[in-house]
Amino acid sequence: MKNILRFILFCSFLCLPLISNGQEEKKSFENREPQRFESSHSGTFGGQKISYKAIVSETFLKDSNGEITAALWSTAYIKEGGNSSSRPVMFIFNGGPGSASIWLHVGFFGPKVVKVDSEGKVDDGGAPYQFVLNSQSLLNLTDLVFVDPIGTGFSQVLGKGENKDYLGLNEDANSIAQFMKTWVTKHGRWQAPKFIAGESYGTTRAAKVAELLEGGGNPMALNGIVLISQALDYAGSSSWADNLTSFFTYLPSQAATAWYHGKAGKGKSLLAFTKEARDFAYGEYLEALFKGEKQSQAEKDAIAVKLAYFTGLDKKYILRSKNQILMERFKKELLRNEGKTIGTLDGRFLAKETDLASESAVLGDASSYMTESAYTAVFNNYLYTDLKVKMDRAYLGSAYGTGGSWNWKPVPDGAYWEPSYVSTARSLSEVMHRNTALKVMVANGYYDLITPFFDSEYTFARHDFPQERIQMNYYEAGHMMYNRQEDFDALSKDIREFLQKLIK
Structure with a gap:
């Protein structure tokens, strides 16, 4: 969706090549284990003192022949102690397409969050910026895994992998679904409640990922999905x-x-x-x-x-x-x-x-350039100091140029398809009919002028969605409603209550 590409890719200040695929990486990855940076922390979340590990790591993605084609990076916060096999886990990603998870990571869900002007009247200016402990983080309820799709963060193609293998509606969703199953298997979480939280194009992705998780010969059902500023059917969010x-x-x-x-x-x-x-x-x-x-x-x-x-x-x-x-x-x-x-x-x-x-x-989108410098500065400092990451290349908040390379076709190559508005709404509806326990929460901002709240209502009133399992919430801010403190508090409370009903 071109208007989402124009504004959600507001982190293009990192105008670097689309996907790094240098010769050194191609030669060296086969002879090493996936990189991993681990650190220990503690904090009080939801009124509970929690000790947890922060793990920034890469996961090798493989093709049908078992050959490595990409390295997908994620940041996981895992509670220490207790029965980890039944510990809930939430996978979180932003949108774009071509955006890393930095915005939801240090904007809302993470153990530490950035604070910009709550009323949107003051520019973030220059450093230093306010970065505080997030006592409302969900870590007392669930482990958190922030996902950076290929081309964002440190994630990149490797070996025989090509950009076209990952830059597309289906291709991207396939890579995220593969990562999630790999992570769940590695950490022994098949018996744990599982959730997805996505924002903007991340909601488009979430619906498709939920569908793909059911396939591959080893279906994995979700317990709940949180859609922040949903974009499931682009006809209602493309002002053309x-x-x-x-x-x-x-x-x-x-x-x-x-x-x-x-x-x-x-x-x-x-x-x-x-x-x-x-x-x-x-x-x-x-x-x-x-x-x-x-x-x-x-x-x-x-x-x-x-x-x-x-x-x-x-x-x-x-x-x-x-x-x-x-x-x-x-x-x-x-x-x-x-x-x-x-x-x-x-x-x-x-x-x-x-x-x-x-x-x-x-000048561009004021709600973007008045906040993005704060997000970028605090995240980079946090990544390399608190999380102890040591890398010799930049963390890409966005993959510059992704939009022009993205394959929006919802069908496999070679299958007939006439251009139409992108939609994954029917995918999610059908998943909900097959998984009758799955519930969805939709967070809408009244002043969101890219994914309008009325489009959420219009979308979920159609496509045969089971109405009794759709929860609509509204906030007096915009696309990133958590930038307003009152809505940060309200959204935290609403998601917490949503999860508590689903975690047995």
């Missing part, structure tokens, strides 16, 4: 011209953001105003989108008035836009008179622009 679905799914997020900035819904609560926007979207607006030019001018005017009411934009501008407001234009237009553009990952963020006449942000 002529994509009528996106105008429908994005409207409530535009209304919420306009409300936040005081441009719409004055005197009403966020919940009341977004409900009103949902009702309008499902009713008059949906009908108008599909009628198109068959509407009279009076009908178009009436819809424009309503859209102005919900979005805070000028009616004349809305009419010039054919009553269809692309998200890129909305971000620029909402506060144009103030010379400011709002963020994509989080519409609460805003920044003064250098080009006041442009249709889209010139």
Whole structure:
């Protein structure tokens, strides 16, 4: 999904080659064991004092002939003592595609987390940054394994492996599924409750991985999946011209953001105003989108008035836009008179622009560049000091250039397929029908302008999802809702309660 590639790959400041595959690595890996860096730690999580090991290690991935083709790196936090065979484990990854797990690692789930401005008003500036113990980490409930897909972090292709073997919807999911089964086997966790947590494209991946885990001759069922800022069906999260679905799914997020900035819904609560926007979207607006030019001018005017009411934009501008407001234009237009553009990952963020006449942000996503330096600095320092990692190459927060090489086809090479919006929603639905104990929690940010909360509702209302096993949660922040302290607390509480119900 091009709009996710444009903004979720916000860590492209590391503009290094896509995947390192130097001759030295190709010659030396066959004669050594996988690298591993282990350190011991303790902390109080969920009110319990926990001693744990942190293990940063590589796992060799193999092809059907048993030959090594890649090294996938992960960071595992494993509680010491007790019956490890029944100890729950959660596998965690971010999205992109082409993003390492750094964001969920030091942003939310890890034993130490970075803190940026909770209200999104202050840039992270230069070092030093705030990095604190995370007393709300889930380590008292489950071990945590942060996964860096091939091309990110230290993960790379090796030997006869090629980029095309891993850079794709199916290829990537296959590698993660292989890693998970290898890790579970190595650590004796087949009888332990198993969970996945993914963010953004990581949710696209999670659905496909859940499907693939059922195959391979040794099926592995999951107990629960946490989807943070879900992107299962891209029709509802691709704000492109002529994509009528996106105008429908994005409207409530535009209304919420306009409300936040005081441009719409004055005197009403966020919940009341977004409900009103949902009702309008499902009713008059949906009908108008599909009628198109068959509407009279009076009908178009009436819809424009309503859209102005919900979005805070000028009616004349809305009419010039054919009553269809692309998200890129909305971000620029909402506060144009103030010379400011709002963020994509989080519409609460805003920044003064250098080009006041442009249709889209010139400087990039404010909610990205106002936080990314803090994440990068604290993670690198943590990796090489606390976790005792010694490597002679950089940790890639993102794989620069992945988007142009990614194979989005959901079918095997050679199989017929016509281009369409990417979707793994049906995959997850079918997994849930085969595994009737599997439950899913979906975390949505009201001000997420890349994977809108209304799209979550639209997605899970279809595809035959078992409604009684889908849990929807909402937060007053954006794509990375945990950047806001109140939502960090709420999300921690919600995930903890979700897991506790599934861990017997």
